[in-house]
Amino acid sequence: MFQVNRAYPYIFYLSLITYLLSIFWGLFLTPEDFVQGNSYRIIYLHVPASFISQSLYLAMAIASAVYLIWKVKLSVYLVRSIAPIGAVTTFIALISGSIWGIPTWGTWWVWDARIVSTLILFIMYLGLISLHDSFNNNEKADKFLSILVLVGSVNIPIIKMSVEWWSTLHQPASITLSEKPAIDLVMLYPLFGSIIGFTGLITCLVILSSKLQIIKREKNKSWVKDYV
Amino acid sequence: MKAVRKKRLQTVLLILATSALGSFFIIRALDSNLDFFYTPSEIFLEEIPENKRIKIGGMVLENSVIREKTKISFIVSDFQGSINVEFDGIVPDLFKEGSGVVVLGYLKDKTIIAEEVLAKHDENYMPPSIDIEK
Numbered sequence: 607m608f609q610v611n612r613a614y615p616y617i618f619y620l621s622l623i624t625y626l627l628s629i630f631w632g633l634f635l636t637p638e639d640f641v642q643g644n645s646y647r648i649i650y651l652h653v654p655a656s657f658i659s660q661s662l663y664l665a666m667a668i669a670s671a672v673y674l675i676w677k678v679k680l681s682v683y684l685v686r687s688i689a690p691i692g693a694v695t696t697f698i699a700l701i702s703g704s705i706w707g708i709p710t711w712g713t714w715w716v717w718d719a720r721i722v723s724t725l726i727l728f729i730m731y732l733g734l735i736s737l738h739d740s741f742n743n744n745e746k747a748d749k750f751l752s753i754l755v756l757v758g759s760v761n762i763p764i765i766k767m768s769v770e771w772w773s774t775l776h777q778p779a780s781i782t783l784s785e786k787p788a789i790d791l792v793m794l795y796p797l798f799g800s801i802i803g804f805t806g807l808i809t810c811l812v813i814l815s816s817k818l819q820i821i822k823r824e825k826n827k828s829w830v831k832d833y834v
Numbered sequence: 835m836k837a838v839r840k841k842r843l844q845t846v847l848l849i850l851a852t853s854a855l856g857s858f859f860i861i862r863a864l865d866s867n868l869d870f871f872y873t874p875s876e877i878f879l880e881e882i883p884e885n886k887r888i889k890i891g892g893m894v895l896e897n898s899v900i901r902e903k904t905k906i907s908f909i910v911s912d913f914q915g916s917i918n919v920e921f922d923g924i925v926p927d928l929f930k931e932g933s934g935v936v937v938l939g940y941l942k943d944k945t946i947i948a949e950e951v952l953a954k955h956d957e958n959y960m961p962p963s964i965d966i967e968k
Contacts, residue, residue: 636961637961637962638961638962639959639960639961639962640960640961640962641928641933641955642928642955642959646959649959671846674842674845674846675839675842675843675846676839709926709927709928710926710927710928710953710955711926711928711952711953711954711955712924712925712926712927712928712929712950712951712952712953713926713950713952716952753849756846756849756850756853757849757853758853759850759853760850760853760854760857761857764857764861773871773891775936775952775954777954777955777956777957778956778957779957780957780958780959788956788957788958788959789957789958789959789960790959790960790961792961793959793960793961
């Protein structure tokens, strides 16, 4: 915990600067898109939020497996502290996608595989939070939470592959590991910056949230009483 | 690895495998029931009742858009087959000849009477100047 506290301000300020600079770059210094005009600029919010919402779930799934196998209490605290942050980022992804959908597709909502699987992710985050909070017995709550996180993790590859498996209104990925990006470099650099910056900021949020969770769960321990 | 942990690891893998298998079957079942999506070449291969709302996707054929007051008609093609579409309403800004479109509506006399016309955007993003150079 001491180590994290030391690294925290560096992570926070570096990512804040990276994020703000990239957003400024993306919004004001890049050219318009050849078909979408200015409305494409929402990717500097939408893509980082979508990326984070899925990555956080993956982190939760790994932490749940660690908890179930090795019974590391800290990892289930992490699961519980990530869940609300994941819910918020998924919500941002859904809303920003809707706002972009109106001028681009002509509708704010379609029952499209990518959108529905993301909506399921959002509902799952909410469900996991309320499931964990509905138990009186913490140990039971932790166990059910981590099992359910694992069950839900099948949704992540479904979200990822939805644009390939079904013919969706949502476009396929512009940035892939195997191919040259389908997005021009002048637009891509600030996008990478915004993803890195947003990831850093969310990491800070996870650190704060997990600290809170640890203190909440260990509130009867003497070190917590000394710390607070 | 201790025996008890090995057992727990097996349980974790079992949970993952079961839920993956379960969702695989759900998706398979949904695919055969909910697939109202046709391409223009598929549409005449099957009997489609007039009261069934369908979705078709393809490209708006070049020089096929005819506008008359608020009505618009155009041909959607997938380069193997094509179908006429009639629509009374506002099409999205990105709707143009040669670009992707998704139409929701009913089939009537070999024409789609559209209720909704959505423009599909592809994964390409670039500034206009580069487009001209190409």
